[in-house]
Amino acid sequence: MMDMTVGELAQAVQGAVAHADGAQGVVTSVCTDSRQARQGSLFVAIRGERVDGHDFVAQAAKAGATAALVNHEVDVDVPQIVVDDTVAALGRVAKANVALRRSFAVAADEGDDSASRDESSKPAIAGPFDPAAPHPFTVVGITGSVGKTTTKDLLAAMLRTQGRTVAPVGSFNNEIGLPLTATQVGEDTRYLVAEMGASAMGEIRYLTSIVPPDVSVVLKVGVAHLGGFGSVENIRRAKAEIVQALTTDGVAVLNADDPRVATMADMTQARTVRWFGVDEANNTCDVRARDIEVDDTDHPSFTLVAPGHEHRVTLALRGRHNVMNALAAACAALTVGVPFDAIVQVLETQGAASPHRMAVSTVEPPVVPAAFTLIDDSFNANPDSMKAGLDGLAAWHAGDRRDRPFRVAVLGSMLELGDDDEAKHRDIGAYCAHLGVDALVAVGSDADANLDRLASCLAQGAQQADGHSRMDVAFVHSADQAAEEVARLAKAHQGSVVLLKGSHASGLSALAAKWSPVTAHRA
Template sequence: MIALTAAEIASAVGGRLRGVPAPESLTVTHADTDSRSMRADSLFIAKPGETTDGHLFIDSALEAGAVLVLAERDTQSGAGDPHPAVIVDDVVTAMGSLASEIVRRIRAHSETTVIGITGSAGKTTAKDLLKTLLEAEGPTAAPQGSYNGEVGVPLTIFTAELGTRYLVVEMGADAPGNIAQLCEMVRPDIGVVLMVGSAHAGKFGGADRIARTKGELAECASAHVILNADDTQVAAMAERAAAPVTWFGESPDAEIQAQDVITDAAGHPIFTLAHHDSDSASSEGWRITSGLTGAHHVTNLLAAAAAAHRAGADLQSIAAALDGLGPASRWRMERTERADGVTIINDAYNANPESMREALKTLARLARPEEGQDRRAVAVLGAMLELGAEHNIAHIRTGETVVRLNIDQTLVVGDDAYPLYRGAVAEGSWNEEAHWVPTAEEAEAWLRENLRPGDIVLFKSSNGAGLRLLGDRVAGRKDAE
């Protein structure tokens, strides 16, 4: 984080100073909402939450090295002394204001390109890929994990330094207007839209409203708008673009293309990354074997390549960096080979109907018989959350997809996911192929009893369903909770 005094922070957020005798000299160089991450000269952000309140941890944050608190009310130590604080009406709003000021100062100090990425799926993978590509070009700041909302984006900005050359911001949304608010905060130069699906459809009120919201990024990016030519709803955003559009995709009209796409036996996408110049009808390309699992990642690879290219990177260098590059974040088609011959693919960080379908298609491909091998496809599936009125029908259709893909064994976990099991049964999967259990503990017991060497096991659910932790335990990860 860039160094800021207590006085500068109070000015940026419109706050009131309390318990700070020398606000012009008290300086912070780190900020976080987690009291456990405090170090010397930190700003502790006492954010109220759904299950606890950051104000309860102010003393422990100060003991750990924090020198200033961003809070919504006056607090004091056990001795009755006021905590050193900037008091605001709303901590989350203040985080956004502080982030905006930091971006302004970084831009004033040096040439900085801000890149925003949004989409119903793939944001974190595309962000991780882009971060790797840009780090070869200059100092780069990007989110940890999936920091992408009104809290996560400021926390990303707080990690940037004055010399940051590239600032990558993952933009998520729960409702119309969210992307526009994040754009107002960071003022992106380049905007990337991956795809439109039905994630969070319940909160938005339908896929059309999701598309309108994701398209807010196309309206605010000032230098380049990078759009998926293979997604009709994303392609329609070109009419809203405030800057020149760069197309990516398998479409022959895309400037950044994937040609001759195949997958190898491990499910890694192999394709030619081609740059198509429509003005001269010329094309050049480089063959890539990705370290990611699943053909659906071609979209993320192309998006990262297009964004890095528009940010100034050479395409040949981009292709070389992407070749063999694997996942950087947990629980995203994360593959583990057990000693007994069972393969675990843990993709249970997020789920919607589109990503569920792609993960199941990848599982089916991986289990395809080759050279006499007998590998069973086993799907361990939990609920897809935040689908609103589409919840039941989306799960039923996913159950139908399981049967049509000839998945050998399907284990559905949890009450919320039960319609998925019913969909599989109605489509023709009987008791020996489809199973339902109410808890992760019962699922673990079933897997312990029924898995056999050679099985390929996919764990897939929304984050809140918790199957990622079950997948870790079944994979035998030492860091499993």
């Protein structure tokens, strides 16, 4: 974080300082978890549904926190900045920090002789960013219905080859996670990767007001959070807020294969638009993939094509769907000056950096000694990502006709899909039958009628589909029952491969954590 005094922060968030004798204390970091507080920390007390951060101000002070951001004064001897809304104030702290970093870069640039810069340092795709300038700082924003976190992880790895890069952990992409990430920006930060999610109109606009992007990446407009938006058109408009935040000097990096994303080229002030895609009929792409193949362990290979470059790449990531994420990251990285060779190296070595995303391991249930291969993609789910995970399961050693593994899909409910959520779940069940999946375990909940209702539709869709007679379909009501069903199937079919996929609320990520890996595979 850029160093700021308690008094300066109070001014930035329009708050009042209690225990003002500490107003000259210097804040060097921000946290919302008192266990992470240390000397120089600003502890932000957030009132949640189950826990109130104000109850932990004393613990943060004891750990050495310089100050606390609160919505009412707490009886603790530590400087406190009192505001009406600590979440909104956290956003203002992040905004002030990013603005201070930008002003530092601008001040350092004054008097620089651009004519003396090395021409070889220019980006492979021409853009408004000069990596040879002293103290440069670039913000790349990423949004989309699917693939945000994977693209963020890939891009951050590419950018780190050029300088200090700040990027969120996991999917810190909301009104709390993004500001927390932005407060990690310091004087030596070269790049900030800002993942931006939304479940309603205006949320991305708010996030871009905190962290204005220089480059905006849009991956796909799908049906995730359809219930909150009301229509796919509203989702398109909401995702477009990230390109509408660009200035004329910014760059929009857009998916040429998604017609809804393509319309965003006309919705931005940015004079420069870069395109990525896999559709070979679309020859307007700046970065594209040609001749895509997938091996028996679901690693995609393709020829990466960019201006002046062409190279055969095998992704360390699994899943054909990750080709698009790789292209998006490569296009953004080229735009800000990352060399092509560094991009290729990252694509070929960077596995899943965030948990529960196509993570493969061999596990053995504690009850029944029957080892199986687990594909853990349980972080979250929507129809697009569910089909992508199932495609990966179907591709697993699909070429081994004699020794093809028994394939089990353990699927939980998908949430926030709107009025036709039951039909969408039945479609996924039918998709399992279409792919020839051997067994489906639809996981509901004995405590949540909505989760149970949707999981039952998964099972119904599989049972009613053509080819369902070859499938073993089970409808269970808890993760524990799912574990028992998987143990039964794994015992009956040695060498099975199991996909774990569902919304966070389905509890399947906890099931993944419960199973102890015997062997972790290459990511």
